[in-house]
Amino acid sequence: xxxxxxxxxxxxxxxxxxxxxxxxxxxxxxxxxxxxxxxxxxxxxxxxxxxxxxxxxxxxxxxxxxxxxxxxxxxxxxxxxxxxxxxxxxxxxxxxxxxxxxxxxxxxxxxxxxxxxxxxxxxxxxxxxxxxxxxxxxxxxxxxxxxxxxxxxxxxxxxxx
Numbered sequence: 001x002x003x004x005x006x007x008x009x010x011x012x013x014x015x016x017x018x019x020x021x022x023x024x025x026x027x028x029x030x031x032x033x034x035x036x037x038x039x040x041x042x043x044x045x046x047x048x049x050x051x052x053x054x055x056x057x058x059x060x061x062x063x064x065x066x067x068x069x070x071x072x073x074x075x076x077x078x079x080x081x082x083x084x085x086x087x088x089x090x091x092x093x094x095x096x097x098x099x100x101x102x103x104x105x106x107x108x109x110x111x112x113x114x115x116x117x118x119x120x121x122x123x124x125x126x127x128x129x130x131x132x133x134x135x136x137x138x139x140x141x142x143x144x145x146x147x148x149x150x151x152x153x154x155x156x157x158x159x160x161x
Contacts (some may be wrong), residue, residue: 020065050104051144052158053111055093057118059151063093066121068114073107082111101140109132111146119152126152133157 049073055064067089072081086102087095098111116129133146145160 012110034076035158049097049099050101050140051091051098051109051146053095053098053148055089055095055113055148055150056058058149058153059092063091064089064118064148064150065091065093067093067118069095070112070114072110072112073111074106076107094157104137106138106140108134108136111149113150115155124152128153128155131155135159 055067055069056062057064066135068086069088070086071084073084074081078098085098087098089095111133113133115126115130119126123127128150131150132146135144135146137144143161146157149156149159
């Protein structure tokens with residue numbers, strides 16, 4: 001995960017932000033570095049995170065592995081989203097360690113799932129280039145789990161435990 005301490009950050013086009021994997025040419029550009037970095041950070045932060053997610057590809061009945069995502073917090077005074085972390089799902093479709101307990105404050109958050117990049121990596125297209133799930137946190141002592149169930153043409157989410 002990368003921390004962008006309270007800087008305003010616009011999320012650029014997925015390909016510009018993450019790099020594009022081109023398996024037919026044997027190039028992985030930024031994708032390999034991002035996966036390695038994120039995997040190591042996920043393992044280190046897994047135990048301390050109050051917020052977790054799990055993404056499932058229900059069309060194929062598989063975890064959505066290597067799906068890029070970002071966590072943002074709303075600055076309610078100026079109504080601007082600030083990027084908190086970026087990451088990618090592991091082989092099980094999970095992205096533990098999204099935010100540390102120290103950084104987790106009451107407020108409005110969103111997770112942006114880069115679904116278009118994920119489906120493209122499988123050689124498929126999707127109706128949704130990305131999915132944003134916006135939610136409010138009032139009690140930071142609780143644990144929050146946000147599963148995303150998705151196919152190429154639909155998605156559903158809920159607050160898990």
